[in-house]
Amino acid sequence: MSIADKSQALIIIDSVSKKYPHSAKEEWALREVSLSIDYGEMVAIRGTSGSGKTTLLNLIGGLDYRFEGVLTVGGRSMIEQSERDRSSARNQEIGFVFQHFSLLDHLTVLDNVLLPAVLAPPEIGRERAREILKDPQERALALLKRVGLSSKSHVSPTSLSGGQKQRVAIARALFFEPPLLLCDEPTGSLDTHTGQQIIELFQELHQEGYTVVMITHEDRVSHAAQRVIELEDGKIISDIQRSDTPAEVEP
Numbered sequence: 130m131s132i133a134d135k136s137q138a139l140i141i142i143d144s145v146s147k148k149y150p151h152s153a154k155e156e157w158a159l160r161e162v163s164l165s166i167d168y169g170e171m172v173a174i175r176g177t178s179g180s181g182k183t184t185l186l187n188l189i190g191g192l193d194y195r196f197e198g199v200l201t202v203g204g205r206s207m208i209e210q211s212e213r214d215r216s217s218a219r220n221q222e223i224g225f226v227f228q229h230f231s232l233l234d235h236l237t238v239l240d241n242v243l244l245p246a247v248l249a250p251p252e253i254g255r256e257r258a259r260e261i262l263k264d265p266q267e268r269a270l271a272l273l274k275r276v277g278l279s280s281k282s283h284v285s286p287t288s289l290s291g292g293q294k295q296r297v298a299i300a301r302a303l304f305f306e307p308p309l310l311l312c313d314e315p316t317g318s319l320d321t322h323t324g325q326q327i328i329e330l331f332q333e334l335h336q337e338g339y340t341v342v343m344i345t346h347e348d349r350v351s352h353a354a355q356r357v358i359e360l361e362d363g364k365i366i367s368d369i370q371r372s373d374t375p376a377e378v379e380p
């Protein structure tokens with residue numbers, strides 16, 4: 130299975146509502162959200178704390194499939210897939226980047242980037258993924274070079290700065306060259322200068338054709354996106370296309 134059907138939008142969300150079990154009766158984390166995101170877009174999702182941003186990202190990424198409505202990624206329903214297909218999509222077709230990097234400290238930097246290969250099933254479906262798996266180490270080293278961390282491949286992530294850790298997390302997210310990158314406050318733990326470098330890296334990836342969806346609280350991050358979606362109380366309150374070319378990001 131792979132994201133291949135480009136005749137429709139990459140992400141289609143139609144009347145999606147989500148209520149967590151045990152939450153209060155009328156407490157919906159998402160209320161009838163509808164939107165679509167095309168291949169190659171760079172989208173920022175904003176909103177106050179508790180507005181539903183992470184919930185929405187988790188549904189898109191197949192981390193949570195208990196919701197009402199229709200949500201397809203690459204033409205495939207996130208509800209109707211088997212858990213096996215969903216986890217394969219998460220591993221090979223979607224790259225996740227989180228605020229706190231989620232690296233494994235007992236592994237080297239290189240082995241962290243190699244994790245998707247370790248987690249991939251032996252009979253992998255996507256052709257590009259099979260190609261990458263012929264020499265996973267070469268792929269991981271090339272990605273570390275790409276993010277400027279060649280010299281750090283054999284150290285523990287504990288010896289890295291925040292920005293370097295986030296670069297490792299991005300290299301790992303890119304391992305199988307997934308068309309879609311989902312990022313939950315990727316600069317939230319970084320200082321201004323380091324955050325700026327990470328934004329520039331996402332802009333480069335966007336220019337190379339990756340679809341980037343990122344949650345952020347920061348103006349400079351949403352300024353880097355072409356489109357800004359704002360959530361409030363589980364609903365979309367604005368969806369603004371900024372321009373075709375991303376604005377210069379102020380340091």
Ligand SMILES: Nc1ncnc2c1ncn2[C@@H]1O[C@H](COP(=O)(O)OP(=O)(O)OP(=O)(O)O)[C@@H](O)[C@H]1O
Binds near residue numbers: 150158183
């Ligand atoms: N696991 C959970 N169980 C119950 N309720 C949850 C759970 N996760 C989130 N919620 C609730 O769903 C709503 C949306 O939460 P969500 O985490 O999506 O917000 P957010 O916009 O990402 O906020 P933040 O900016 O603080 O990360 C909130 O009311 C929250 O309390």
Ligand SMILES: [Mg+2]
Binds near residue numbers: 182183184313
């Ligand atoms: Mg959140």
